[in-house]
Amino acid sequence: MSIEKELFRSGPYADFFSQGVKVGDSLYLAGQVGMTETGEIPAELPAQVEAAYKNIATVLSQFGAKMDNIVDETFFVTDMNECMSQVPQIFQAREAAYGKKPEVAQTLIGVSALVDPGLKVEIKVIAKI
Amino acid sequence: MSIEKELFRSGPYADFFSQGVKVGDSLYLAGQVGMTETGEIPAELPAQVEAAYKNIATVLSQFGAKMDNIVDETFFVTDMNECMSQVPQIFQAREAAYGKKPEVAQTLIGVSALVDPGLKVEIKVIAKI
Amino acid sequence: MSIEKELFRSGPYADFFSQGVKVGDSLYLAGQVGMTETGEIPAELPAQVEAAYKNIATVLSQFGAKMDNIVDETFFVTDMNECMSQVPQIFQAREAAYGKKPEVAQTLIGVSALVDPGLKVEIKVIAKI
Numbered sequence: 001m002s003i004e005k006e007l008f009r010s011g012p013y014a015d016f017f018s019q020g021v022k023v024g025d026s027l028y029l030a031g032q033v034g035m036t037e038t039g040e041i042p043a044e045l046p047a048q049v050e051a052a053y054k055n056i057a058t059v060l061s062q063f064g065a066k067m068d069n070i071v072d073e074t075f076f077v078t079d080m081n082e083c084m085s086q087v088p089q090i091f092q093a094r095e096a097a098y099g100k101k102p103e104v105a106q107t108l109i110g111v112s113a114l115v116d117p118g119l120k121v122e123i124k125v126i127a128k129i
Numbered sequence: 130m131s132i133e134k135e136l137f138r139s140g141p142y143a144d145f146f147s148q149g150v151k152v153g154d155s156l157y158l159a160g161q162v163g164m165t166e167t168g169e170i171p172a173e174l175p176a177q178v179e180a181a182y183k184n185i186a187t188v189l190s191q192f193g194a195k196m197d198n199i200v201d202e203t204f205f206v207t208d209m210n211e212c213m214s215q216v217p218q219i220f221q222a223r224e225a226a227y228g229k230k231p232e233v234a235q236t237l238i239g240v241s242a243l244v245d246p247g248l249k250v251e252i253k254v255i256a257k258i
Numbered sequence: 259m260s261i262e263k264e265l266f267r268s269g270p271y272a273d274f275f276s277q278g279v280k281v282g283d284s285l286y287l288a289g290q291v292g293m294t295e296t297g298e299i300p301a302e303l304p305a306q307v308e309a310a311y312k313n314i315a316t317v318l319s320q321f322g323a324k325m326d327n328i329v330d331e332t333f334f335v336t337d338m339n340e341c342m343s344q345v346p347q348i349f350q351a352r353e354a355a356y357g358k359k360p361e362v363a364q365t366l367i368g369v370s371a372l373v374d375p376g377l378k379v380e381i382k383v384i385a386k387i
Binding site for chain 1: 131132134136144145146147148149150152153155157158159160205240241242243244251253
């Protein structure tokens with residue numbers, strides 16, 4: 001059995017994985033980190049959240065999708081205390097990214113490491129189209 | 130492209146995320162933690178597992194779904210040693226929640242933190258309807 | 259509402275969860291660890307990655323699926339530094355498992371523990387059929 005995939009490859013690891021894979025009405029995104037498209041990692045967590053959502057929106061747009069297509073998101077953060085102390089700022093950045101109160105399921109997990117020591121957050125989302 | 134979402138919002142963060150999002154036959158639940166509906170966090174891991182499944186069942190019921198609709202679950206635990214030393218009690222609580230041998234894929238991961246320091250487990254599930 | 263599930267149970271926890279659950283065109287796999295089918299845990303991370311993919315391929319085959327049916331993978335690793343220092347070897351093992359440049363979304367997370375202290379990696383995948 002074979003399936004029909006649409007892929008969006010980008011960045012230094014473009015040969016190794018796709019930033020998004022669409023099959024049928026399901027769109028799986030690679031976890032997007034708090035790094036700007038020019039490769040900078042903001043010092044503060046809310047700014048990293050903003051950057052991660054910009055990356056997510058970029059991937060979605062390759063499939064003709066928007067933030068509202070997201071149904072599920074998982075936040076992986078390296079410092080839960082820092083995260084919980086900045087919930088209002090994070091939710092503000094998030095609502096700005098969605099353009100409204102997000103209509104998504106959310107899970108928040110503290111992890112021991114992300115791919116770069118400067119990263120404080122990675123967001124993995126699933127979208128439906 | 131827009132999609133038709135059904136949402137269930139509840140709890141202190143009801144403005145910020147949904148406890149469940151249904152699109153088509155897919156139902157994504159927010160990670161449910163080991164806290165009772167009155168906000169208590171049991172001291173023991175098996176009791177937290179029981180509480181988390183009660184929360185899951187509550188969310189499922191809002192969509193007319195039952196535990197047997199779950200296809201995939203991920204356990205995030207803060208203390209893997211404690212978890213592995215209590216596998217029989219945890220599986221007992223889990224089988225009671227499902228009402229039978231669960232028919233689900235399962236993944237078990239040790240995490241560095243959950244949203245509250247007293248929490249020992251968060252369970253994230255995906256259901257099909 | 260009830261759904262039609264196909265299950266593949268295997269291993270010491272066969273009563274407690276399925277290695278794979280298929281509903282419609284979605285196939286959810288339990289996280290597969292870096293352990294061989296004879297229960298050995300290789301010392302090196304790339305060999306564990308190879309073992310995990312062998313386990314994944316075995317589960318997929320029970321549903322008539324192949325590696326190319328995978329759309330999304332999450333790597334949980336216990337030592338991010340070790341992982342990042344062996345990226346070429348890991349990607350080599352991965353490409354060998356897929357038989358080509360993988361067409362999947364990927365997320366890489368550092369975790370505090372996996373189910374056995376010797377394990378360095380667990381890979382959770384979602385496939386479409």
